[in-house]
Amino acid sequence: MRTPSNLHIVCVALYYLLGDFMDVVNVEIGDVVKLKKAHPCGANEWEVAKLGMDVGLTCLGCGRKVRLLRYDFDRRFRGFLRRYRDKQE
Secondary structure, three states, X not given: OOOOOHHHHHHHHHHHHOOOOOXXXXXXXXXXXXXXXXXXXXXXXXXXXXXXXXEEEEEOOOOOEEEEEHHHHXXXXXXXXXXXXXXXX
């Protein structure tokens, strides 16, 4: 398991301290999002499976599950492909 560097810890701490001034992506469980880089399988569609301090994502290409710190998710987020609430209507 990779241990975070001191700079990364400071960035995450500042992110939560300055949360009111930074854009936090408002996602819901079930949303399908696009991130900055595609998964090695070639797909760039991720379904949000868990929310909290970290964001659980499932690759819709191969089914791999990953977790990203909320800070990393917000930095890599590039847009919504489908919203969960749109599926229900």
